[in-house]
Amino acid sequence: MKETICTIPINDVFGPKDGCPICRLHNMLEQNYLDYILGAAMMEPDVRVETNEKGFCTKHMHMMVGKGRRLQNALLLETHLERIKTELIPKSVKGKPDKKNIAALERLQDSCYVCDKISWGMEHMFQTVFASFSTDPEFKALFNEQPFICLPHYTMLIKSAAGKGGLKGGGLSEFYSASAALAGKYLETLKDDISHYCKMYDYRSKGLDWGNSRDAIERSVEFLTSERPDYIE
Ligand SMILES: [Zn+2]
Ligand SMILES: [Zn+2]
Known part of the structure; x- marks a missing residue:
């Protein structure tokens, strides 16, 4: 079993x-x-x-x-x-x-x-x-279509890919850049959403749209720790 x-x-x-x-x-x-x-x-x-x-x-x-x-x-x-x-x-x-x-x-x-x-x-x-x-090119495409990889799992994946029994040469470089793109692009979005969230507390932002920033804290915690906190305003 x-x-x-x-x-x-x-x-x-x-x-x-x-x-x-x-x-x-x-x-x-x-x-x-x-x-x-x-x-x-x-x-x-x-x-x-x-x-x-x-x-x-x-x-x-x-x-x-x-x-x-x-x-x-x-x-x-x-x-x-x-x-x-x-x-x-x-x-x-x-x-x-x-x-x-x-x-x-x-x-x-x-x-x-x-x-x-x-x-x-x-x-x-x-x-x-x-x-x-x-x-498998189909799997590679599917891998690249993932919304993101969280920070702890990004770390585990690249460590394992570079370790014994992992990938080598061009295969390793390609996997590394694909994984870094998934974690990195999401990190960029999160950073922008968090900045927007902070800006919304400024009195000059009164009446502006919160956009995607309302749950930016929860999404950031999820990205950093693999777990989304269940409290939300
Ligand atoms: Zn994860
Ligand atoms: Zn345990």
Whole structure:
């Protein structure tokens, strides 16, 4: 299963042309993995070993509880808490805090089963993106038609393209400039919209049109962080 859960068709990611396609991929993988660990994975002991070991970040723990599967959440937490109890917080302590123990506690709180799986699934998809971009002109056109790529995903994409198993030579240059164009053009629009938004607070702008600037803050946050804040004036 672990592999099939992240085999999201490339067209489901790039086809809608609505927002950052890699955000869409991230959210699809996230939902798949959350449903999986609170569902079928209950029957897979090796998954539990991994969730006991890594735990979950704040965001994913909240999303898991938000799914409402109370018993499944409790079963996952039961063995995770047990592992922390037996391995990380000794019953009786003496002397100084142990550096190794502190490092293990910190490692636990920096790791997340779901985040790791999402990263794995994204890297997997990036390989497909690179291969399709270099060999399939239709996909290349579709890639270039994306509305934008957000900053964190632009960074991930170009890092992966330039890294091991990525692209080489002319293929790398072409992918780099196509990605930079998607992030860069959108950045330009955002900057103009934010400037317009600021200008609208000037008394001399009274009566002028807000244009596309009303949600410029939310769109900027979405571009910078991959997540659109849900508050809006
Ligand atoms: Zn994104
Ligand atoms: Zn996480």
